[in-house]
Amino acid sequence: MARRCFVGIDLGGTNIKGGVVDEDRKVLSRVSIPTEASKGPDHVIKLMADLVGRAIKEAGLSPKGIDAVGIGSPGSMSHTQGIIIKPPNLPGWKNVPLRDRIKELTGLPTTLENDANAAAWGEYWAGAGRGTRHMVMFTLGTGVGGGIITDGRLLRGHFDNGAELGHMIVQPGGRLCGCGQKGCLEAYASASYTGRRAQEAVEAGEPSVLRETFERTGQITSEDVVKAANNGDTLAGRVWDETCFYLAVACVNMQHATNPERILLAGGMTGACNALLDPIRRHAAEMTWKAADDLPEIIFATLGNDAGFIGAAGAAWLARQEGEI
16 A cells, blocks of 8 residues: 655745655655745745645655645634634735645645644654653744644644644733733743843843843844853843743643643754753742642754644644544
């Protein structure tokens, strides 16, 4: 019996990544092209369809050898309807029926998934979450995203907006987040807000080696913060520890909300390595309850930048398994 193969597409504001993955989780091809988002949805959708064909060809297959296509897309969307509602980094996109457009252009069954959900499913299906049934992943970059797998199923929720982990409230009445809420995890633990909090402290007059960085470049990044913290800077150490503390709060919240076996950390901030992981584990262990020994294992994800398209391919595999497409 021929192996079943799936195309995964990871749609980003800058690049579209894709590839073919077989049912044994083996990556058969990888393709990446510029999104050219400024040219509008019709142009980008044509690029995505072309990428599907290219990925299939580079895998040494024909369209007949592909079972289905999965798309991971940013922004608000409806998995059920296959519609992109209004992604912030794709100008001109509003209520775009992306799933059906790709299906029409490729002639292949297609499913649409939130990009953070797709990445989480990729780690569950083929990465650091493999072998579990209950898993949570936080993606830590410019913002904070994530995905939740419970009993082997993605949590989407009634409105298809479940697992917006960056917008759980970790500090009621706290900092204003870009989403309009106050006190979101993203406003305390993302790369952009970590740098911003350090910059505000420097601008307020607190002494730090980061002042020189700010005066030279006009900004402070999370990379600057962790580097200074590792070198013993007091302000940077405090800001970085606060970031790790709030991520630990989120992990303990997930412990009690979904009781996962494993929590994965992914995204650019994981480049801090143990400077990120060790304090999160320490804070989580200090604040968790003592009624049961069920604090999840907290580890790094392993698929890196491939998680999105591998997870999108895995979402296509899942949709076919469940007879959804």
